[in-house]
Amino acid sequence: QVQLVESGGGLVQAGGSLRLSCGASGRIFGISAMGWYRQAPGEQRELVATITSGGSTTYADSAKGRFTISRDNGKNTVYLQMNSLKPEDTSVYYCCWTTVYRRDYWGQGTQVTVSS
Secondary structure, eight states, X not given: OOOEEEEOOEEEETTOOEEEEEEESSOOOSEEEEEEEEEXXXXXXXXXXXXXXXXXXXXXXXXXXXXXXXXXXXXXXXXXXXXXXOGGGOEEEEEEEEETTSOEEEBOOEEEEEEO
């Protein structure tokens, strides 16, 4: 079974930057969109950013101006560049790929911790 694997999380001071990556263990066909979500302890999972197969992007208000989502179709990888990180950005970050076959693929998550 194809799995998504995130990397790039870690501990960073407030104001710092991290770049998350998400790739697949195998080939996934019919990808319509790739996205990043996050979930803090005791909170619901929330959308951070998405990018469609056509390159259109959307961002949560909390991410606008600080985070940038991008994709490398050749490497079948999606990235999330996070700048000006704040303690409230501390969460487990998950990537999710949606296909035209109405199937979603989720990664296991990567921890991002921002210290004040």
